Amino acid sequence: MIIHHPILGPRDSAEFTYLGDANLIHRPDWQAEDALAQFTDYGYQRKNPAGVHRELWFHEQGDRSWLVVTRNTVTHEITKVELARDVARAEGRDT
Amino acid sequence: MTQVNRLSGGLIDRNAPLSFRFDGKTYQGHKGDTLASALLANGVRLMGRSFKYHRPRGVMTAGSEEPNALVELRSGAAQEPNTRATTAELFDGLEANSQNRWPSLAWDALAINDTFSNFLTAGFYYKTFMWPRAFWEKLYEPIIRKAAGLGSISFEPDPDQYDKGFRHCDLLIIGAGPTGLAAALTAGRAGLDVILADEDFALGGRLNAEQFDVGDQSGAHWAANTVAELASLPNVRVMARTSILGAFDHGIYGAVERVSDHLARPEAGKPRQILWRIYTKRALLCAGAMERPIGFENNDRPGIMLASAMRAYANRWAATPAQEIAVFTNNDDGHRTAADLAAKGVTVAAVIDTRENAPKTGSYEVLAGAEITGTQGRLGLRSVDVKMANGQTRRIACGALGVSGGWNPNVHLTCHQRGKPEWREDIAGFVPGAVLPQGMSVAGAAQGIFPTAACMMSGAEAATDICADLGAPTPAIDLPSTEDAPVNITPFWHVQGAKRAWLDQQNDVTAKDVKLAHQENFVSVEHLKRYTTLGMATDQGKTSNIPGLAIMAELSGKQIPQVGTTIFRPPYTPTAIGALAGRSRDEDFRPTRKTPSHVWAEEQGAQFVEVGMWLRAQYFPRPGETHWRQSVDREVLQTRNSVGICDVTTLGKIDVQGADAAAFLNKIYANGFAKLPVGKVRYGLMLREDGIAMDDGTAARFAEDHFVVTTTTANAVPVYRHMEFVRQCLFPNMDVQLISTTEAWAQFSVAGPNARKLLQKVVDAEHDISNEAFPYMACGQITVANGLRARLFRISFSGELAYEIAVPTRYGDAMIRKLVEAGKEFDAVVYGTEALGVMRIEKGHAAGNELNGTTTALNLGMGRMVSKKKDSIGSTLSERDGLNTEDALKLVGFKPVDTEHPVPAGAHLMTKGDPVNAAHDQGYITSACYSPNLGCHIGIGYLKSGDTRLGEVVRLVSPLTGLDHDVEVVSAHFVDPEGERLRA
Amino acid sequence: MHDFVEITPLGGGAPRVQEINGIVLSEVTDRALASVAARLGQEDEAKALVSGFIEAPAPDAGRLSGSAKSAFWTGPDQWMVEAPIETHEDLAAELSEKAASRASVTEQTDGWCRFDLEGGDLVAVFEILCPVDLRKGQKGDATRTSIDHLGCFVLRRETDLVSVIGPRSSAGSLFHALETAVRAVR
Structure with missing residues (x-):
């Protein structure tokens, strides 16, 4: 596969390592009343869709950026690639 | 001289005679020949034996789709089985042998299978070798294995080298026939960056195999001239002998270039083949079409081949399988073979055309509306029986028969992303479906366009469209006029009533086998394939699939498109495993990492061990030591008694800087780091988010905003990745920067009661490293060797008074020499990983065996280290009930009650008196060694509620090794449990 | 000045230089x-x-x-x-x-070792080493990629001068990979 790195352009997916669902960005608040339940969901519940999926890739043999790649798991079509750090900030990670 | 079936003309170089051997006999051929064409020219029709029935077989095709003429090429270690004689380029001294026969090709003992063919039908193996079960392994498998397979291998390592490569282009054109050449010319002249790839060594495709002209020159000439022009363009790369194996995601293609297969031996240093990964913006499939056979009784005799192959042998290679031939066809194209061979002086006995309205194409006899009902000649065709339109039967003498059942577009690559081909009635064949791999288009015969002029037009037009898409201006191309005959075909798949009409000659599948599968209710074509083996093995049914589907359709009363095709998958043609491995084999399987003291350790005769990619000194044998334990025991005792030195560079080191560096470490470690003073080191336990221990190490604080973190050797890469995840994805607004410095510093452990004294001789005098100035867990920047910057850490893995000292790596060699020199007066020893392991087990320190992906801080006895006052990765989920049971496993030590007994890692622990089974399992030994300090074997491991069971005697069992004896539960800290030595 | 003697990433006293197929392959330590x-x-x-x-x-x-x-x-x-x-x-x-x-x-x-390749057909050398396309690249390109399983920087210092900077501990393996590729050029 080819991943269009937002800074470096098209790169072979072989340069990346894969983590999984981009919802891992949304780590729960440890002080929430139901923190244990939230962390359990966070750690173990995945939608695993046959279709469009937002997922985390690490450019290990490249610039060491974590990316959020929007990819169709059926066709492998990639429709969007963003720096995970930008996504995390935009989606409210505030520390 | 002996090339009895060599004709005039052709594209062979008659000035370049070549000598070769087949089954021990020497023959002559020419440059430009394939093994198959040279054998035919020499009058050899019998080239192999079939897979199951060992039927004598000859060549069927003139290309990579060949099912029959498979040979063992070369000898010794270079011997390659199942090589297609049709693609093996002749070179002087080529050596080939037929396969799947014993004792000889002409007289093969296992041909007896053919006599029992009534039993060996579809599903024979599934039905026969079911029972009794006891026979599976001892009886059936050896018999089947002996009979299975075609060629044999040398069992020697492949002597050749293979490379892997990467190429990029705007447009990859797959196939250099008339379509591909017209496309390449168009795109090349427009300036696109083009790769033109073709599996053949002579580019031109069918143009080299036909008689008709292109413009005012022969097709072959036009092809050669066009290739020459393309090769002269800097933006076009022509890759001959290159097979495109697969169409992968996002315009990536796999290809094998046979760099040296046409040479006796690859040149020194040069690869035999290169596996290319080709990155494309666009690809144009110009793979042409393949002729398919017709099923009839005994249609597999040597001498019976595809009509297009017969024509190619005559026109391109000036070879004919016999001096008298016949043609069996259901379409006009078959007649061209008769005409071309007749023009070359070969006698055409008859053209048997299944159509009532067969055209009259030459001076030979055309039998319209006729069918072949039988053939004669066991080792080579002698005659065919023809059922005439009027119902009479005629026997026609001929030494070869060209068969044409129509042409199948080569749609394979269009299906590699699960595209489904579509049926076209007018050509009676499948063409590419609407959904193609990203960036791919198809032109010419691969698209179902068969007249040559239309093919060239189609290629040029497709290239023009691609150029327009990519923004390249396209000059108009004047295409030469050429053959433009319409397609006339009446589908005819097999002659009714035939008992042994071979569909898949490689796997010996007949029309009858397909019928049997149908009778036994196999409906899906995929099941048909597996049950009958139709379309399996090296040719993947390139010539047999469609006839098989047609018969399946006929039997089930369906249309061919309703039956569908099996899925085409990469690779398109068989690929040597060596090409997939590339250079990554033997000692080059993966890179090696060497420690800074490697050169020195080699000089000392160290025994090395692989630790991941690292080569580390395992122990340093001394003269007189005959067993590794002697060396290791000595290294341990000398260290504990005086001082030892060890290269510990392999531990991961990560530089953590930034205003939020301490806050960041608070997140990644379960324990706290915010309050660690500058100049101090602290042990850190890293958890995964699920609360399981991930790694451990130390963090040294060099400044308020600067830490150096260590990881275990094995986890350096994953820990760094994890830290970047935490930094970029979870806490993107923390001011923290990370970079690995593992290799930048040569780091040595100096441990033992005399460690300080030794280091005081090495560290420059102005740095006070006394116990008061530099206590346990101190760190700092110092200098050595009169001013070289170095880092010193007072940390201990062995449990002794110990330091780790680091210098820039290029001075690591000088450092080990200096330490050894300075240590002489203390009888210092350099120890390897074994002694390191023994000492850490004696001290009860956890390592990879304990941090094994199932254990928590609680299991490790570090439950209280997980701070509840702060948030860290894994802190919340580590509180789950299931991880905090009353009887949780705890890390403790074990000593054999009888000190002669071993304590093997992996052994399980049982409460005395309990039965030995999984339900009563109490834990297991994780690490074990012989402790020279205690004089017996010891182990550490996990035991349920282990911390409350010290002193208890439990039963150690290892059913695998037959061990069963008692061990005492003790503290994991066998040596210096109070930690007095550390602080000395 | 301190009195330690350095060794090169390849373990020698002086950087290694080798010319093969018109390409100069040199260890750079300065x-x-x-x-x-x-x-x-x-x-x-x-x-x-x-x-x-x-x-x-x-x-x-x-x-x-x-x-x-x-x-x-x-x-x-x-x-x-x-x-x-x-x-x-x-x-x-x-x-x-x-x-x-x-x-x-x-x-x-x-932390690194550096090998410079100068002259000859560098396009052919690099296309069997890594996905970096020297045909399209220009002077001044700096790409981190994988060569023979090793994370490396490929720096195009001049059109016909490329530096490969890789992990120092694997200098021997990296040099071997580069040398093999240079020898394989046709």
């Missing part, structure tokens, strides 16, 4: 390296630091700039600075002092 990563919100300041030191614009993503002193981009707001080791042996300390709280600087000189 450069100090230090990484410079911008502190949060100090991206422009860090860039200015790099630029001021190398006396050239700080390189953009995927690029290399400077001459006597140079830098290449290694990641977002992160660069590797190169300078002659003779005059900048403790480059990290020097830069760190200049950086104050604008950037995090880390000594990298000994």
Whole structure:
């Protein structure tokens, strides 16, 4: 596969390592009343869709950026690639 | 001289005679020949034996789709089985042998299978070798294995080298026939960056195999001239002998270039083949079409081949399988073979055309509306029986028969992303479906366009469209006029009533086998394939699939498109495993990492061990030591008694800087780091988010905003990745920067009661490293060797008074020499990983065996280290009930009650008196060694509620090794449990 | 001056140089390296630091700039600075002092080995090493990629001069991979 790195352009997916669902960005608040339940969901519940999926890739043999790649798991079509750090900030990670 | 079936003309170089051997006999051929064409020219029709029935077989095709003429090429270690004689380029001294026969090709003992063919039908193996079960392994498998397979291998390592490569282009054109050449010319002249790839060594495709002209020159000439022009363009790369194996995601293609297969031996240093990964913006499939056979009784005799192959042998290679031939066809194209061979002086006995309205194409006899009902000649065709339109039967003498059942577009690559081909009635064949791999288009015969002029037009037009898409201006191309005959075909798949009409000659599948599968209710074509083996093995049914589907359709009363095709998958043609491995084999399987003291350790005769990619000194044998334990025991005792030195560079080191560096470490470690003073080191336990221990190490604080973190050797890469995840994805607004410095510093452990004294001789005098100035867990920047910057850490893995000292790596060699020199007066020893392991087990320190992906801080006895006052990765989920049971496993030590007994890692622990089974399992030994300090074997491991069971005697069992004896539960800290030595 | 003698990444006393197929393959050890990563919100300041030191614009993503002193981009707001080791042996300390709280600087000189390939058909050499396409690339390109399973920087210093900077501990393996590729060129 080819991943269009937002800074470096098209790169072979072989340069990346894969983590999984981009919802891992949304780590729960440890002080929430139901923190244990939230962390359990966070750690173990995945939608695993046959279709469009937002997922985390690490450019290990490249610039060491974590990316959020929007990819169709059926066709492998990639429709969007963003720096995970930008996504995390935009989606409210505030520390 | 002996090339009895060599004709005039052709594209062979008659000035370049070549000598070769087949089954021990020497023959002559020419440059430009394939093994198959040279054998035919020499009058050899019998080239192999079939897979199951060992039927004598000859060549069927003139290309990579060949099912029959498979040979063992070369000898010794270079011997390659199942090589297609049709693609093996002749070179002087080529050596080939037929396969799947014993004792000889002409007289093969296992041909007896053919006599029992009534039993060996579809599903024979599934039905026969079911029972009794006891026979599976001892009886059936050896018999089947002996009979299975075609060629044999040398069992020697492949002597050749293979490379892997990467190429990029705007447009990859797959196939250099008339379509591909017209496309390449168009795109090349427009300036696109083009790769033109073709599996053949002579580019031109069918143009080299036909008689008709292109413009005012022969097709072959036009092809050669066009290739020459393309090769002269800097933006076009022509890759001959290159097979495109697969169409992968996002315009990536796999290809094998046979760099040296046409040479006796690859040149020194040069690869035999290169596996290319080709990155494309666009690809144009110009793979042409393949002729398919017709099923009839005994249609597999040597001498019976595809009509297009017969024509190619005559026109391109000036070879004919016999001096008298016949043609069996259901379409006009078959007649061209008769005409071309007749023009070359070969006698055409008859053209048997299944159509009532067969055209009259030459001076030979055309039998319209006729069918072949039988053939004669066991080792080579002698005659065919023809059922005439009027119902009479005629026997026609001929030494070869060209068969044409129509042409199948080569749609394979269009299906590699699960595209489904579509049926076209007018050509009676499948063409590419609407959904193609990203960036791919198809032109010419691969698209179902068969007249040559239309093919060239189609290629040029497709290239023009691609150029327009990519923004390249396209000059108009004047295409030469050429053959433009319409397609006339009446589908005819097999002659009714035939008992042994071979569909898949490689796997010996007949029309009858397909019928049997149908009778036994196999409906899906995929099941048909597996049950009958139709379309399996090296040719993947390139010539047999469609006839098989047609018969399946006929039997089930369906249309061919309703039956569908099996899925085409990469690779398109068989690929040597060596090409997939590339250079990554033997000692080059993966890179090696060497420690800074490697050169020195080699000089000392160290025994090395692989630790991941690292080569580390395992122990340093001394003269007189005959067993590794002697060396290791000595290294341990000398260290504990005086001082030892060890290269510990392999531990991961990560530089953590930034205003939020301490806050960041608070997140990644379960324990706290915010309050660690500058100049101090602290042990850190890293958890995964699920609360399981991930790694451990130390963090040294060099400044308020600067830490150096260590990881275990094995986890350096994953820990760094994890830290970047935490930094970029979870806490993107923390001011923290990370970079690995593992290799930048040569780091040595100096441990033992005399460690300080030794280091005081090495560290420059102005740095006070006394116990008061530099206590346990101190760190700092110092200098050595009169001013070289170095880092010193007072940390201990062995449990002794110990330091780790680091210098820039290029001075690591000088450092080990200096330490050894300075240590002489203390009888210092350099120890390897074994002694390191023994000492850490004696001290009860956890390592990879304990941090094994199932254990928590609680299991490790570090439950209280997980701070509840702060948030860290894994802190919340580590509180789950299931991880905090009353009887949780705890890390403790074990000593054999009888000190002669071993304590093997992996052994399980049982409460005395309990039965030995999984339900009563109490834990297991994780690490074990012989402790020279205690004089017996010891182990550490996990035991349920282990911390409350010290002193208890439990039963150690290892059913695998037959061990069963008692061990005492003790503290994991066998040596210096109070930690007095550390602080000395 | 201290009295330790250095060895090269390949383990020798002097850098190795070899000419094969018209390509000069040489081990380069006369450069100090230090990484410079911008502190949060100090991206422009860090860039200015790099630029001021190398006396050239700080390189953009995927690029290399400077001459006597140079830098290449290694990641977002992160660069590797190169300078002659003779005059900048403790480059990290020097830069760190200049950086104050604008950037995090880390000594990298000994984390890496460097091999330069000059002359000959470098396109053919690199196409069997890594996906970096020298046909399309230009002088000044800096790409991190994988060569023979090793994470390496491929720096196009001149059209016909390419540096490969890889992990020092694997210098032997990397040199072997480069040498093999150079020999395989047709």
